[in-house]
Amino acid sequence: MSQRAWVAAAIHKIEADFNRSADTHLIPLALAGYPGIEVYFKDESSHPTGSLKHRLARSLFLYALANGWLREGSPVIEASSGSTAVSEAYFARLLGLPFLAVIPSCTSPDKIAAIEFQGGRCHLVDDPAAINAESARLARESGGHFMDQFTYAERATDWRANNNIAESIFKQMAQEPHPVPDWIVCSPGTGGTSATLGRYVRYREHPSRILCVDPEHSVFFDYYRDALAGVADGSRTHHCGSRIEGIGRPRVEPSFIPQCVDAMAKIPDDLSLAAMRHVSARLGRRVGGSTGTNFVGVLLAAQAMQAQGREGSIVTILCDSGERYAHSYYSPEWYRSRGIDTEASDARIQERVEGRGAALEVPVAGDMTGCA
Template identity: 60%
Template sequence: MTSWTSTAIALLEADANRSADTHLHVFPLPGEWGIDLYLKDESVHPTGSLKHRLARSLILYGLVNGLIHEGTALVESSSGSTAVSEAYFARMLGLPFVTVVPRSTSQEKIDLIEFYGGRCHFVDSPSEMAPEAARLASECGGHYLDQFTYAERATDWRGNNNIADSVFSQLAQERHPIPTWIVVGAGTGGTSATFGRYVRYRRHDTRVAVVDPEGSAFHGGWSNGDPTFATGIGSRIEGIGRPQVEPSFVPGVIDEMIAVPDAASIAAMRLLKDRTLHWAGGSTGTNLFGAFELIARMRDAGETGSVVTLICDSGRRYLDTYYSDDWVTAQGWDLAPHRARMERFLGGGAWN
């Protein structure tokens, strides 16, 4: 291992060490239920999202496998939070970073990637992103980080940078320290793979549920046992949902999948803000809605326990979209029935 690689790994480890662990917030539920709901707040990472962990893991994976060296250009196919976080780490290591994005990408996202020193390479269609990223990396002798392939293997589910280990450590002094359910969404599938493997490795009696937005292929692929399943439709809930099942999605470690309407995701995201003052994005709303469904089953069955889900990113990124009534109306979403359902449930009423 070269001295540069050793220094690069030390820099990544120092970034993790100086960042206090993300908080585990309690969502208020009726006390008589005997059920606790926790939200792990990944929005407080330096780059503002859960993808901060993924980006660090992807780059560390490239370093320890001899794929990234001094001067290696890093390439990705992402217009969202993953690219933002990868740009942050590339700048830290003094490496060039380019991400392939659709021409329709908002200027706000482009500006954030460029703020951290990244460069955007534009293509006409989302379907062109991955092939173009692979071509760019090959032509310049760079490394294609390829989040959708490497997410599940880049994170060591037994140790390094492990969100699952963090959650269980933080729950150690709670009244239900071993959660009944972990609820996450799937973008690459890396987070659900980490939790699913970890609970099996530690022999915890915890089940993992994955929530999926409209148009995503993960739910259909899991239900049908078809790793080639595709919808060809992009997700309107940023950060989760894919038009095809991705290589990093590991169905064998998932106990249940829940399809969540997009309008329900946004209604839940807004309810979270009103009840806790936590501003979060749409994928957090998807998580919360799925968590409510599982909690309702537990309550109705007379079960007690805890449920954990994630705040994936900050709502500040969505003031002109998910938090805009005009924008929501333009999508054809009616949030009112979903909001009424959740309010009825939290007041002690039926979920279904």
């Protein structure tokens, strides 16, 4: 089979797989302390590979195929904190390609098992900041292709339409009391989702604003704050990797476009994980830590709207299932070993959901007041 014929057959397989898949659900979740403000979770855990990264992996494979970067039988290598690797392993197996995930050694064993379940192999690296360089080296030595999600996430996704997450959200919101969200809250891993959302709302002339919430050990918030001040330094780094798997980075990634974001907040890990537990209890199923980070952002947006006397809607993302974190976020020993106080943070989140106590005070950059 010629290279062009193989590429055509590979694209057809991915498109056929997409045609077999349903869209993900939009789940309402009432906030008792914020009457008139409707909250919705876009449940990306219902994808075949269980996370938001399924959309990204599909886009990355189509982008690489259209660019002629993938060849029959050649290995695919990706640098990942886990979820993207699970999804890319799925698509690599669909196309009959070997897949190698380069992941931090601290990645949860459940995610490693999920990568291997999809037919991938794992290459563990002690330094999370080194996974890109190690992936590039392995690709060179094996004659394979390094997908490089952190560079290509924002350009591989068709942000105008083609059933991207933004288009899906607005279609599903059409019959709701406030069909155009005041805020869409997301968190940065590659930066691809915030870029897609920010571009789409501008392209479609929606007044919705994008709040991007960064975890405690990550560089994106600091870079964004610097960009607002006109002194952004793309070489800025953080001394360690994020404890909230799937989001946050120790370096500024090329796919993070600060101009696509209207405001950012930096969320302490204890609040992210308390919010995760709250959402899990409300939905009756486990969600991941990044969903907790997003929910803290929802509370910040709801606080701001309430202070301004405004009603409306907020949409955020349920990034993945919490079943992959049974050995970490849902293990009491994990919290004890890291000195994280769960009781105080659980109480703080519950207060804010009910509209009691002082407002959440976390570092915020950008405008959280008024309309776009």
